[in-house]
Amino acid sequence: MVNEMTKALEGVKILDFTHVQSGPTCTQILGWFGADVIKVERPGVGDATRKQLVDKPGADSLYFTMLNHNKRSMELNSKNETGKEVLTRLIKECDVLVENFAPGALDRMGFSWERVHEINPRIIMASIKGFGPGKYEDCKVYENVAQCAGGSASTTGFLDGPPLVTGAQIGDSGTGLHLCLGIVTALFQREKTGVGQRVSVAMQDSVLNLARVKMRDQQRLEAGPLKEYSQFGEGIPFGEATPRAGNDSGGGQPGRILKCKGWETDPNAYTYFIIQAAVWEKVCDLIGEPNWKTDAGFATPPERLDKLNQIFERIEQWTMTKTKFEVMDLCNPLDIPVGPILSMKEIADDEGLYATGTLVKVDHPERGEYISVGCPIKLSASPVDVERSPLLGEHTEEILRDVLKYSDEEIQAISESGAVGEVRKAAE
Numbered sequence: 001m002v003n004e005m006t007k008a009l010e011g012v013k014i015l016d017f018t019h020v021q022s023g024p025t026c027t028q029i030l031g032w033f034g035a036d037v038i039k040v041e042r043p044g045v046g047d048a049t050r051k052q053l054v055d056k057p058g059a060d061s062l063y064f065t066m067l068n069h070n071k072r073s074m075e076l077n078s079k080n081e082t083g084k085e086v087l088t089r090l091i092k093e094c095d096v097l098v099e100n101f102a103p104g105a106l107d108r109m110g111f112s113w114e115r116v117h118e119i120n121p122r123i124i125m126a127s128i129k130g131f132g133p134g135k136y137e138d139c140k141v142y143e144n145v146a147q148c149a150g151g152s153a154s155t156t157g158f159l160d161g162p163p164l165v166t167g168a169q170i171g172d173s174g175t176g177l178h179l180c181l182g183i184v185t186a187l188f189q190r191e192k193t194g195v196g197q198r199v200s201v202a203m204q205d206s207v208l209n210l211a212r213v214k215m216r217d218q219q220r221l222e223a224g225p226l227k228e229y230s231q232f233g234e235g236i237p238f239g240e241a242t243p244r245a246g247n248d249s250g251g252g253q254p255g256r257i258l259k260c261k262g263w264e265t266d267p268n269a270y271t272y273f274i275i276q277a278a279v280w281e282k283v284c285d286l287i288g289e290p291n292w293k294t295d296a297g298f299a300t301p302p303e304r305l306d307k308l309n310q311i312f313e314r315i316e317q318w319t320m321t322k323t324k325f326e327v328m329d330l331c332n333p334l335d336i337p338v339g340p341i342l343s344m345k346e347i348a349d350d351e352g353l354y355a356t357g358t359l360v361k362v363d364h365p366e367r368g369e370y371i372s373v374g375c376p377i378k379l380s381a382s383p384v385d386v387e388r389s390p391l392l393g394e395h396t397e398e399i400l401r402d403v404l405k406y407s408d409e410e411i412q413a414i415s416e417s418g419a420v421g422e423v424r425k426a427a428e
């Protein structure tokens, strides 16, 4: 039954002019929701990530293959005159143009928003840049630059250490997600107005949006110290800016990462442990400190603030006698919020994640089977089938013929002009 369902974005054509990570994550999601994503790549070169962090010589890298599922690839030189004509036809044909070139690159190609809108007034043009309008608008930006400029790095890490970037790609993939929402919102508005619009997302803005609670804390500082930060209980004064909070929880409930059984040899034998007021008594019983339920200095959350190190050291003595999964099994029935620190290896081995499609095994003609992260957004009436990423230019001819309706002679002429590189047949 499920396979007969239509997909949410079926019929929507995307001119995917994205590369590296931020843009491709966006168009990949649109592809998962059923849009026809036509990835336009430089002839013979393609998206630079195809050949970055290569693990299998000759094959597209995992960097590329995991970010470009459910797309068709077309080689097209957008600086060649015939290439520009083909691109113009693509713009006429598509509903959305998505790009994350360096600032000004599309204008230099001759395809400013004004020009694109003139070619197709219904088209939505969606762009990612590092910064919004202002003093940094011309900068090229990568993931960690965005994490630093968006307030994430200054608020990540330990108080006595340097700023830290996080492993989650909040600058690239986070921005791709924001752009995706902008695109579907603009498509929804177009249903009513009939015209397209420009959608712009800056990586700095996306990171800041995700670091919203740290801007909350910046303003709370004016009213006094941030009591839920460990440094308050430790008597360390606050400065002018939101400090790094180590592993404190951002929600106001004391929380830490604690060692579990095996920590001496396993770098991920740890659990997150939160002591919410509502479950304090259960925590006390669990760790064998029943007196702390009523003892002066321990009974209420404000009293405990200057004793958090002592309390978490005691809880850690208990967690170190259990594996992180045993901690989970014992705490969950008591509603004590804990979370095992899962390694990527443990996640890759989790059958439950394959059952939900969050992890998928994908076959690829050049590299064989590999694991990919599937679509994290589940629509009950628009199931996702994760398809392998396209080879460079795999669909050039198919798109020229079926989407752009060029005749055989015209395709021959386009090919001879050097606009599309060598036209190849789709791989099996």
Ligand code: CAO
Pocket: 019, 020, 021, 022, 023, 040, 041, 042, 043, 076, 077, 078, 079, 100, 101, 102, 103, 104, 105, 106, 108, 109, 128, 129, 130, 139, 140, 141, 142, 143, 172
């Ligand atoms: N045909 C012909 N030329 C093409 C082409 C095609 N199909 N596709 C791209 N080009 C050209 C561009 O027009 C540009 O030429 P000019 O410099 O003459 O204008 C050139 O290729 C390089 O494009 P670029 O500047 O976008 O690429 P880069 O590798 O130098 O920079 C990046 C990469 C990501 C820093 C930059 O694109 C950027 O800042 N993007 C916006 C922010 C962003 O998305 N960053 C996240 C990237 S993921 O970490």
